[in-house]
Amino acid sequence: MTWQDRATGALLGTFAGDALGMPWEGAPPDAIPAVLDMEPARLGAGTYTDDTEMAIALAESLVRRDGVDAEDLARAFLAAYDPRRGYGGGTTQVLSLWREGVAVTQAAQRVFDGQGSLGNGAAMRVAPVAVRFHADAGVVSAQARRSAQVTHAHPVGIDGAAAQAAAIAAALYGDDPLAAALVAARTQEVRDALGELATRTEGALEPHLLGDGGGVPSRADRSVAAAVVAGARAGSFEAAVTVAVRAGGDADTTGAMAGAIAGARFGAASIPARWLAVLEDGERGRSHVETLAVRLAERAR
Ligand SMILES: [Mg+2]
Known part of the structure; x- marks a missing residue:
């Protein structure tokens, strides 16, 4: 497996997991089939959601500025x-506040009654940061936190992004993503969620163990833990994304995050051809994502 194959795997894995999970967003685990294919939903089969759209924008900005600006x-x-x-x-x-002229550094703190978001929106898009800065765990964490703060002011939202970035960076090296996420996490919430799921799924990686009754919630601590455990423990790219999506709830994002880790672990070549063949292409689709992965990997060398 080449370094480029792993780097491309992290980005295309985000895209494939997102597109596979989209049709099942909000579904309970028992409604989701055991074998996943790209089903038509929202913009059509193989299309991505906000997770990949924001990851593409982050990758473009990283290529332009060579760091989080x-x-x-x-x-x-x-x-x-x-x-x-x-x-x-x-x-x-947050995006509306920017358009209204609120400073980029201020808007994220104004939402959710001044608490900021603790959702998984910063973690879901963080794969490009891991690819660019994977060589130094401290830099991965700092850059991931900086990329998160633009939209997520709550410590759990920021910490989830740092833990997810650490997991992807470790996977790029062939190290244990779960151990790396635990080292990177600073909040009790993210540490507890990772530790609890690791214990609960010991020996059996079952979809219903990754969430609660209704699926995986979109809180950064809970959903990052589910994705990291799936991405770190499953034996293949397909198995990782399948268990993450079948956990239900925020399925596109859990799928995207598990896909990033598993893509980095097993490489882009491990993504099933029946999934890759359906991914949307064109100006901002699959080939653009592959080009961004090459640019980031070159800069990381
Ligand atoms: Mg989404």
Whole structure:
């Protein structure tokens, strides 16, 4: 497996997991089939949602600035924004505040009664940061936190992004993603969620163990833990994304995050051809994502 194959796997894995999970967003685990294919939903089979759209914008900004530049990243998110991709409420509000002229560094703190978002919106898009900065765990964490703060002011929302980035970076090296996520996490919430799920799923990686009765919630601590455990423990890319999506609830995002980790672990070549063949292409589709993965991997060398 080449370094480039792993780097491309992290980005295309985000895309494939997102597109596979989209039709099952909000579904309970027992409604989701055991074998997944790209089903038509929202913009059609193989299309991505806000998770991948924001990851593409983050990758473009990282290539341009060679690091997280909050102002440039906010412009990239606004330029990429397509409401049909299904954005979360908090992020939609932050983007509106920027358009109204609120400073990039201020808007994220104004949502959710001044608490900021603790959702998984910063973690779901973080794969490009892991690819670019994987060589130094401290830099991965700092850059992931900086990329998160643009839209997520709550410590759990930021910490989830750092833990997810650490898991992807470890997977790129062939190290244990779960151990790396635990080292990177600073909040009790993210540490507890990772530790509890790791214990609960010891010996059996079952979809119903990754969430609660109704599926995986969109809180960053709970959904990052589900994705990291699936991505770290499953034996193949297909198995990782399948168990993450079948856990239900926020299925597109759990699928995207597990896909990023498993893509980095097993490489882009491990993504089933029947899934890759259906991914949307064109100006901002699959080939653009592959080009961004090459640019980031070159800069990381
Ligand atoms: Mg989504």
